[in-house]
Amino acid sequence: MSGEPFRFLHAADFHLERPMEGLTEVPEHLRDVLVDAPFQAVDQVFDTALVEEVDFVVLSGDLLDARAAGPRAMAFLVSQFQRLAERKIPVFWAGGEVDPPDRWPAAARLPGNVKVFPPRKIEDAPVTRGEATIAVVRGASCDERSSPTLGEFRAGNKEAFSLAVAHGKYEAGAFAKQKMDYWALGGQHEYQSLNASSPTVLYPGTPQGRSPEEDGAHGCVLVHVDERGQTRTKSVPTDVVRWRRERVQMRENARREDLEKLLRERIQSFANEAAGRHVLVAWEISASGRLEAELRRGATKQEIVKMLRADFGHRSPAAWTVSLEVESPTVLPDAWFEEDTILGDFLREVRKVEKESRRLEIEARLQRENLSDLLTSLLTLPDATSAKQSLREAALLGADLLRGEEL
Numbered sequence: 001m002s003g004e005p006f007r008f009l010h011a012a013d014f015h016l017e018r019p020m021e022g023l024t025e026v027p028e029h030l031r032d033v034l035v036d037a038p039f040q041a042v043d044q045v046f047d048t049a050l051v052e053e054v055d056f057v058v059l060s061g062d063l064l065d066a067r068a069a070g071p072r073a074m075a076f077l078v079s080q081f082q083r084l085a086e087r088k089i090p091v092f093w094a095g096g097e098v099d100p101p102d103r104w105p106a107a108a109r110l111p112g113n114v115k116v117f118p119p120r121k122i123e124d125a126p127v128t129r130g131e132a133t134i135a136v137v138r139g140a141s142c143d144e145r146s147s148p149t150l151g152e153f154r155a156g157n158k159e160a161f162s163l164a165v166a167h168g169k170y171e172a173g174a175f176a177k178q179k180m181d182y183w184a185l186g187g188q189h190e191y192q193s194l195n196a197s198s199p200t201v202l203y204p205g206t207p208q209g210r211s212p213e214e215d216g217a218h219g220c221v222l223v224h225v226d227e228r229g230q231t232r233t234k235s236v237p238t239d240v241v242r243w244r245r246e247r248v249q250m251r252e253n254a255r256r257e258d259l260e261k262l263l264r265e266r267i268q269s270f271a272n273e274a275a276g277r278h279v280l281v282a283w284e285i286s287a288s289g290r291l292e293a294e295l296r297r298g299a300t301k302q303e304i305v306k307m308l309r310a311d312f313g314h315r316s317p318a319a320w321t322v323s324l325e326v327e328s329p330t331v332l333p334d335a336w337f338e339e340d341t342i343l344g345d346f347l348r349e350v351r352k353v354e355k356e357s358r359r360l361e362i363e364a365r366l367q368r369e370n371l372s373d374l375l376t377s378l379l380t381l382p383d384a385t386s387a388k389q390s391l392r393e394a395a396l397l398g399a400d401l402l403r404g405e406e407l
């Protein structure tokens with residue numbers, strides 16, 4: 001294959017129906033920023049397409065759920081398509097889980113530059129420049145139940161660059177036989193490359209992370225195709241607000257001042273790395289001894305959060321501490337269980353309750369279920385994690401209170 005070089009933009013998972021999550025309280029001065037962030041990020045995606053003068057845009061689904069998003073989001077998306085229509089840039093959209101084509105209301109007319117692929121039926125759409133076909137985009141949308149099957153994608157005319165667009169959870173290694181040049185996938189909110197070249201297979205991720213789980217940079221992917229059909233990709237960050245989930249491990253004997261100093265240094269470096277974006281930080285602290293006990297009870301934790309918010313949360317751009325969690329130690333020292341003290345009595349009692357509650361649960365099931373049901377249900381005993389967790393917390397609290405300040 002030889003032809004003219006061109007470039008296109010690949011984006012997915014806008015989820016314009018999804019607001020920011022994971023914030024127990026929304027700071028007043030960031031309210032508008034947080035509400036607008038998913039839209040601003042998508043605006044940046046389309047800005048990138050225009051600035052880079054791409055030949056076309058491929059969108060791999062989950063742009064918005066028309067049932068949940070409301071008219072503002074739909075009008076916004078249509079207006080973004082319109083911006084590309086004015087520059088005669090075609091858009092190829094394969095619907096995903098939340099945007100199968102049937103869900104889009106007929107009243108919200110899409111501009112003529114937008115090609116929406118039908119559910120579960122692969123269609124070809126050529127991209128032309130003058131007389132020449134520079135690429136063939138082959139796509140299918142999800143239907144209400146499932147994603148398109150990869151095996152049905154086959155490159156046809158190898159004179160042109162072959163690009164497949166689909167939404168779903170696909171495994172690396174499933175892409176070799178079809179002889180496509182590029183797989184534009186959607187359905188993962190983090191950027192993920194399944195294969196670097198021949199074919200290039202990737203998920204661009206969502207343009208804006210929504211929760212502490214979606215931390216780090218988010219954006220879209222700009223793809224350059226040279227005259228031999230070789231691709232070169234470049235991630236373009238578009239997020240307006242960046243999540244950071246940070247685990248901090250404190251050494252033994254660390255003091256509160258040490259923790260505060262470390263948190264201040266880290267949050268400052270997040271702000272620097274975010275290059276002008278707002279940062280939302282969810283901390284997870286792992287400490288031991290006196291510091292751990294101090295963080296788990298009393299006002300210390302709240303005071304640290306307050307200090308970080310006061311010093312970094314009101315800057316512009318802001319670095320806002322969303323939460324600060326303290327990891328519980330997984331085991332209490334064995335010696336504590338043996339002690340001939342009130343603490344020892346208490347911990348032995350907790351251990352007994354733990355064993356007993358599990359035995360009772362199994363007995364109760366034995367009485368009312370047949371064998372195969374029983375075996376299945378034993379695999380998924382609902383109490384296992386949450387009850388254990390509660391008992392552990394109880395043991396820790398008891399240990400804190402009963403040991404007093406001698407730690």
Ligand SMILES: [Mn+2]
Pocket residue numbers: 013015062187188189
């Ligand atoms: Mn999605």
